[in-house]
Amino acid sequence: MATTTATTTTVLYCRDPLNERRADAHFAAEARQLRAAGGTALLIDHDALLAGDAERAVARVPEGTGAVWYRGWMIPSGHYAALDAALRRRGGELAVTPEAYRRAHELPGWYETFAGLTPVSGWLPAGPGEVPDPEGLAALAAGLPPGAAVVKDYVKSRKHEWDEACYAPDLADPAALHRVVARFVELQGEFLAGGVVVRAFEHFVTPRAAAAEVRVWWRDGAPRLVTAHPDSPVAEVPEAPFEPALEPALEPVRAAVEALGCPFVTTDLALRADGVWRVVEVGDGQVSDLHREADQAAFVRLLTADQAPLHAPAPSGTTPA
Incomplete structure (x- = not known):
């Protein structure tokens, strides 16, 4: 009889520049939340990585870790590829390939896929x-x-x-x-x-008592979480009965995210003056910041895939409208 083995989500966080045994203060609470949910938080040296020493950056990552996520400060695409190569030499790999990371992280990689939805x-x-x-x-x-x-x-x-x-x-x-x-x-x-x-340039407006820009977190093509943009002074996001509501706007964005083919993506949306939601930025979710008042437990459930999508994904083989 076949047996199944539970897998543990492993995430690489940037270490504190002053204490190599602790996560950077900006990500420390998230790392604690991940451990509390049964995940494994490991540390890398972001400064060493940017300095071109990927081997030193991953020195504290155990051999044979398998697939891991990264959550930390932005990494230039070339350095991200070097990080993946250094992990592979230790029996690990990044869950988001360097090619997928570049596609979501840099505008020329995602722009054509989102044409018509973005300026x-x-x-x-x-x-x-x-x-x-x-x-x-x-x-x-x-x-x-x-x-x-x-x-x-x-x-x-x-x-x-x-x-x-x-x-x-x-x-x-x-x-x-x-x-x-x-x-x-x-x-x-x-x-x-x-x-x-x-x-x-497109003129955007602020929904009533809500963030002017919202960040949608997509995991495997499905919208898992909606938060205020991290720069927003308020944490509330637009929702019904606000008109026009955000939910209908996610359907064409979903189609673009699916076409992009990256496992962990963020899309930043803003409401244009004519009432149309527009994608103002796309990013790789690993290096997208979380609003300070966002529900970190919900975010960790997203990261560990222990959460249902906000909306059911389109059935396999269908073309979204």
Whole structure:
């Protein structure tokens, strides 16, 4: 008679820079919650990983750990691949492959899949300190709708420096666009990820008494949790009888998430002024932050897959409407 063996969810957390035996303070409560739920929390050295020493980064990970999740600070895609390779040499591997991580983490990886659900965008590859020339930016802008735009890299924007390094008021003004891009590149410094992205600006509004931007956590193509965006001053998320409600908007997003084919994804949604929910960002769930007031027990159940989806997934072989 066949027997089944329960598997334990193992998660790699960033260690505290001052104490290699403890999880970083930002993730410590989540790690405790994981252990309380029967999971295993292991520690890696994030600083060593970013410094190019993946072997030292995983020195405290036991041999033969098998598939593990990562939960911690963002990792550039190349370093994430190095982490996976170092784990494989120790009999482990990341549950999210380097290819899937890059696809969800960087805008060029997910943009085409979410076309129609997200602002029109274009991008130019660039390294740290490299400012695209005005002609190249003008050609990029020509492919976007006329009007304002937002500047970012493949992963992050600098929305807290909105006027100087994020918002370009008019794409028809190439000098102003170049000035914003140059300042963005300057402020990003060595952390510039992939290149420069220019996105059409869309006007978003704040639902009544709720977060202006919500984060939907998807596990294996199903929406498992909805939280406020971590930057939101309020934790409440829009729900019925709010009109237009968030729930119907998840169906087209579900189809895109399924097509993306990544096991752990976040989508950040905001309500446009015309009442349409829009995807403003996609990310890998391993490096997506959780709102400070979110239910960490519910999040750990998501991570261990011990939770039903918010909505039943589409039957196998069907095409979502």
